[in-house]
Amino acid sequence: MLVKEYKTTFLSELSPLYDEMEIESFFYIILESFHNKKRIDLALYPEMEMDALQLLRWQSTLAELKKEKPLQYIVGETEFYGLPFLVNENTLIPRPETEELVELIIKSYNLQPTTYNPKILDIGTGSGCIAISLAKNITNSQVFAIDVSEKALTTAKKNAEINEVTINFIQADILKVDDLENLSNYNSKLPSQYDVIVSNPPYVRNLEKSEIKPNVLEYEPHLALFVDDSDALLFYRKIAELAKKNLKENGKLYFEINQYLGKETVELLENLGFNDVVLKKDIYGNDRIIQCTRYDIRGTN
Secondary structure: OEHHHHHHHHHHHHOOOOOHHHHHHHHHHHHHHHHOOOHHHHHHOOOOEOOHHHHHHHHHHHHHHHOOOOHHHHHOEEEEOOEEEEOOOOOOOOOHHHHHHHHHHHHHHOOOOOOOOOEEEEEOOOOOHHHHHHHHHOOOOEEEEEEOOHHHHHHHHHHHHHOOOOEEEEEOOHHHOOOHHHOEOOOOEOOOOEEEEEEOOOOEEHHHHHHOOHHHHOOOOHHHHEEOHHHOOHHHHHHHHHHHHHEEEEEEEEEEOOHHHHHHHHHHHHHOOOEEEEEEEOOOOOEEEEEEEEOOOOOOO
């Protein structure tokens, strides 16, 4: 069967669920994943065919998309900050808003002298997208990453290998950690002090589930998504308390946050003594990123 002929079927079958531009995007992502061909290849070679096994694979993928399974999980990979990442049901699918968080950190720390060797900790690393992107783009950085999920860390380690960076991975439940210095990986103890701590922790309240699309709600790991309504800032409070102990003087704390809780998160950090607390909007105009600074605890903190 000609690939261009199947495209018509593909568009028709998915049109009740997705808009045309999204379906087109799906089609060409699959074309590259399954056939190692790009949009231009199909335009140049309109007689490109698929054999029976390839057709069966397309049909299976189409069936999963009709169930609203995320395409990234179907093909098993995605792109984040220009880098390839494996993803599966144990990891969240990286999103553009998180790329903005990464970009903010990279721009800040690439302004430092070349002799600077920042120690960076990513808490709740998931697929490793934040930690790996920072390690890849911040010169001379030492990057550490924590996650509670052993399966997520297995994927993150593979992604570090694919992207040829060294990340120190640690499995731990951050809510049960009293001091980051007490943690250790397979080889050694972790540093007692960091230049940067960053986290995109669970922040979606159960009351917001009605706003979540089925492709997220039914397939992405709830452990990494949801937090109890009664204490929606649980992870932010815990991580900030640890950052008070384990950030260097003038060290930076970065969060991706719940868009509805920007004011509350800012107040939490100010009450804990952080300075220069800045709330930033994402590309969609939602409150999404917070950065702040830990000054000398002998001073105002």
